[in-house]
Amino acid sequence: MRPTVHDIAAAAGVSLATVDRVLNQRPGVRHVTREKVETAIRELGYIRDLAAANLAKGRTYPLVFILPASDNSFMHGLNAEIRQAILRSPAERTDIRTIEVPAFDPAALVSVLDELSRGKPCGIAMVATDAPEVRAIVDRLVRDGFPIVTLVSDLTGSLRHHYAGVDNIAAGRTAARLLGRFLGPRKGDVAVLAGSMVVRDHRERLEGFTSVMAEEFPDLAILPVLEGRDDPEVAHRLVADSLKNAGIVGVYSLGAGTRGLIRALKEKAVDRTLTVIAHELTVHTRAALIDHTIDAILNQDAGHEVRSAIRVLKAKADGLAVIEAQERIRLDIFLKDNLP
Amino acid sequence: MRPTVHDIAAAAGVSLATVDRVLNQRPGVRHVTREKVETAIRELGYIRDLAAANLAKGRTYPLVFILPASDNSFMHGLNAEIRQAILRSPAERTDIRTIEVPAFDPAALVSVLDELSRGKPCGIAMVATDAPEVRAIVDRLVRDGFPIVTLVSDLTGSLRHHYAGVDNIAAGRTAARLLGRFLGPRKGDVAVLAGSMVVRDHRERLEGFTSVMAEEFPDLAILPVLEGRDDPEVAHRLVADSLKNAGIVGVYSLGAGTRGLIRALKEKAVDRTLTVIAHELTVHTRAALIDHTIDAILNQDAGHEVRSAIRVLKAKADGLAVIEAQERIRLDIFLKDNLP
DNA sequence: CCAAACTTGATGTACGTAAATCAAAAAATC
DNA sequence: GATTTTTTGATTTACGTACATCAAGTTTGG
Known part of the structure; x- marks a missing residue:
């Protein structure tokens, strides 16, 4: 069986409360004690049970998708995939909202991002418009701790955590x-x-x-x-x-x-x-x-892009690693013979 | 907030214990009472919290991968992907085992499957060898309630739940x-x-x-x-x-x-x-x-195939729906320009 | 050396579900 | 109508984690 907080407490010779303080970086633990606990964590190979933690916290993942208001089939498809993802929200503990911004309009995008930065979304997926001011605010949000992934169109040179789109x-x-x-x-x-x-x-x-x-x-x-x-x-x-x-x-x-x-x-x-x-x-x-x-x-598979963006944002919010190969959006080549 | 078992109990005017009996199809509930509870479930749109349930049950998903003992790069890659999946087991509550069988040997495959049917794996993924006797035992296992997916090579005409491979x-x-x-x-x-x-x-x-x-x-x-x-x-x-x-x-x-x-x-x-x-x-x-x-x-992306097989088997074990588009294994076409 | 500050332990509750026990109530059987 | 059987309720414990509270212990600073 994998070790639990109780095992850590026993191994480190401290109480459960102290282990909890270390795990959730709460104050009130002496440096040496903290080290003892961290050693025990490492040695036992403790990994916290995310499901149990989320249950205890009643956690949900509030995510925002920012999309250009473009009236073409691809964007409609992308929207449809997001709606599908919203239907899965209960099972995935997500709470997804979409915001439309005028296409090709950096200023509008910036103001929406600025607005969001005052809220508490735990993740932002955006179809990026490539402009310096957008890069600037994205960098600011990332530094403030917001997970951000670009969707479909990237923002190279920015600090965004991930790009969910094709090369x-x-x-x-x-x-x-x-x-x-x-x-x-x-x-x-x-x-x-x-x-x-x-x-x-x-x-x-x-x-x-x-x-x-x-x-x-x-x-x-x-x-x-x-x-x-x-x-x-x-x-x-x-x-x-x-x-x-x-x-x-x-x-x-x-x-x-x-x-x-x-x-x-x-x-x-x-x-x-x-x-x-x-x-x-x-x-x-x-x-x-x-x-x-x-x-x-x-x-590019819009469904894959949306699901990938969600997985990545959740992982980043939890500080977890992503499966790189799984999140790579491939370029599909369709001839009339391999249509889905 | 989504409804919980308590809400169901209140709505149906029964106790928590009765709701639990209905939900987990335990005996000792009169027909009319069961209906009352099921109505409440439907009307409140109750969906059980899988994470909480798995936590309470201490559930894991014992899965078996059956692979041909072929010494080629593709099979090596498939094996490597399974090993990756095994590394993720703690987080995914899986317990994955692989079994090698001689390639192109239906009898060997049948005997392995027969052996497995006496155990309690909650899911089987297999590279199928196309033979009537294999089809027969797969159908028997499926009827006995084992989720089965074919991997890489399908077994058309059988009752396997899913095929994780390309067309x-x-x-x-x-x-x-x-x-x-x-x-x-x-x-x-x-x-x-x-x-x-x-x-x-x-x-x-x-x-x-x-x-x-x-x-x-x-x-x-x-x-x-x-x-x-x-x-x-x-x-x-x-x-x-x-x-x-x-x-x-x-x-x-x-x-x-x-x-x-x-x-x-x-x-x-x-x-x-x-x-x-x-x-x-x-x-x-x-x-x-x-x-x-x-x-x-x-x-064909072996990593995708393995991850897909696992997702599908888990979903089938829980009686859940799968996201069809996500589980479709696409035919990748690589030119020298779009290599990953 | 005493008070204030910090550190730790003990304990309890909660999240949503599973599962068990025992008692009480209702229904079915004769 | 008494007895057995079935159905239901009430309650408890557990899963692994988060978080809060209070008391007791240990360090500091003055």
Whole structure:
């Protein structure tokens, strides 16, 4: 049987109350006594029973998810996953709240974080907007002891404890290699559709994409990036326009809101010899993959991201280690054959 | 606050003892009283606090993993993951034991299962060997109330509660499409290296592979399957031999023990224009992917499989639902750009 | 050396559930 | 209607931890 507080007390030759004072870093223990207890803890390999502790404390984990108010399938999916997590709250002792902030708006994000810092959430998961002032307040909150994980979009260089999202540079590189390999010996132009270059994840995908393209597929030329602002209408217009260029052999859509892209592709489908790689599995991209409008979909599993963020925040709140491999968000590659 | 047994007792107008009898299906409760209590449970939305219950019972989950005694990287990795899980046992209340059985030997597997059925494990995870007698005893154990999940290799048509592994038909199909698309307009022969056709997962991969090849890439001809028995030496000889055929443009290695394959490929590398798809990410395949000997690796995450099996077995033992999406083992596709 | 401050022990309650015991009440049997 | 059987209640202990209280002991400071 694993040792309990009673065993520690006996081994250290002190009372239960003293062990408790040491374990919960309460004052009123002489230095030498504290050392005795800590030695006993180490030697017996005592690990406190979290379940029992939480029961005694009536503990819950108040968590906050901060999301951009973007109206695209991916964000809807993310929201749905959070709602699922809320349904599991009783069993997981969580108490989850979501806050929406305007997208691409660092100031709004900062003010929400500042507001939160006056409350007592034991963990914050946020889709980060990449700006110095956001980094600053995140660092402040982390120093004040709030566990913080970034979700979907990271805030590199900040002190956030963890990033629950994919490696977007790798995603871009992967897209480039798939596109290059699928095109084989063909030469021509490649169109890139992004949401906005002010979001870090889009910038990183593009960076990865262009570097592999340059290194390994010099016969393919990347056209100037189309910024669709994750809006189907805008994307449709931009892509339709761009496709008038007869030299285009491939398309990489690295943002969300791929509906417009798909529509433009279908209109052009008559003489279609395009190879298309897109991000995020939604009902639309899924259908397009099945009917061969899209050749491959790169995806991040929103459910995994949400569950992972919750696990990590709870672990950090308890000062526990996480299972790194479990929390790594992988880049899913879907062809029409391995759709879930 | 969520309702407790006390609330149920009050609401149903009975004593705590009676509520306990109902909750733990102990005898000595009249039918009408039982109904009263069950109504109260439903109306208050009572959910028992598993942590508290496990604490009170001093419960642990004795689990058994049954693995084939195969000496290949994948099985070593699986073993390592189980050892990791054993390290987490204290926190997860599990008590994990592994049993090795000779590979490809239904009789041995049956006798181990029979032996286990006389013990009291609360869950069994097994790499299934596909045979009628195995199916029979699995069904018997399931009927006797043992939670059983198959691991890596399934036992379709049996009553096992869950399969913690990838969809191997989809894996084969995906391999075919990748190979076909990577080869593009090239025509020629494709070599297939398998472990053994008596293992279900290998058969299924081949099935998926050949069907997509036939449907969509008629210019590529599949050569007779090479059975390497997951042995590097055998595989090396077979592949080296086969590569004398100048018409080969692609290779699909669907089994384990890919070391021999890689060696054969490197020896032949001088005039290499081969496209190669292999299964399972190991140190060897990883290196080969990086140096372009292999073009893509299909992988199943052994860590995920083990953790998933444990979660599912615990949930089944407690009669709880599992999060389906979380337990789905995905087919990882690795190019050199998205290696973990 | 005495009082104030600090340190420790002893003890009890609580968290939500499981499980056991014994007595009391109700129902079923003859 | 008495007796047996079944059903129910009341109460207690336990799981491992947290936390509070009070008394007693030990150090300090002046």
